[in-house]
Amino acid sequence: MSRSVFSELFSIFYKGGRKIIPENIELLISSPLSLAVWLMDDGNRNHDAVFLNTQSFSFGEQQKLSQALHDVYGFRVTINSHSKSKGIELYRIRIDTESTRKLKGVIREYLLPYFYYKIPNFSP
Numbered sequence: 001m002s003r004s005v006f007s008e009l010f011s012i013f014y015k016g017g018r019k020i021i022p023e024n025i026e027l028l029i030s031s032p033l034s035l036a037v038w039l040m041d042d043g044n045r046n047h048d049a050v051f052l053n054t055q056s057f058s059f060g061e062q063q064k065l066s067q068a069l070h071d072v073y074g075f076r077v078t079i080n081s082h083s084k085s086k087g088i089e090l091y092r093i094r095i096d097t098e099s100t101r102k103l104k105g106v107i108r109e110y111l112l113p114y115f116y117y118k119i120p121n122f123s124p
Contacts, residue, residue, distance in 0.1 A: 021061040026068045035073070036110035039103075039118060048097040048120045055082055055090040062091055073106060075099035 012022050022028065029035055042053045054062050059079065066077045076096045083090050095103060104119055116122045 019056055021057060021064050025064060026072050029068055030072050032106045033110045035103075036107035039107060040112060040115045043118045045100075045118055045120050046094075048100060050095045050100045050103060050119060051080075052093040052095070054093050059091055062093060066093055069093070069095070073099075073102065075102065 012028070013019055029038070038052065039050070044051050044053065052065075054065060057065070062079045066079060069075045069077050076099045078094045078096070079091045080094045081089055082092045100120060104122060107119075108124065111119070111122070111124075113124070116124070
């Protein structure tokens with residue numbers, strides 16, 4: 001059963017061997033559990049903010065993700081330059097300090113204790 005779930009997710013997020021942001025991303029991240037899993041996998045903190053490591057996506061796809069986070073959760077996010085790879089500028093999403101406080105409440109019940117360090121000043 002789990003194989004079919006992962007196969008379905010793969011078909012949603014990969015087209016032509018490339019990871020993409022699907023058109024229905026708002027629906028896919030609307031569950032606090034999905035947001036918590038995303039953070040546990042690709043999140044990290046920097047001072048009082050949280051970053052989502054979205055460097056594999058184009059700038060346009062990151063704009064789509066940023067808008068989805070704003071539309072679904074009301075988070076204020078920015079797209080920050082992170083590094084260069086092979087001469088190409090890479091970006092990642094930053095959830096600002098105020099929205100990081102909101103994020104804590106959204107994912108609190110789903111965040112596994114091992115990952116508390118990814119959220120500034122997190123307490124269950």
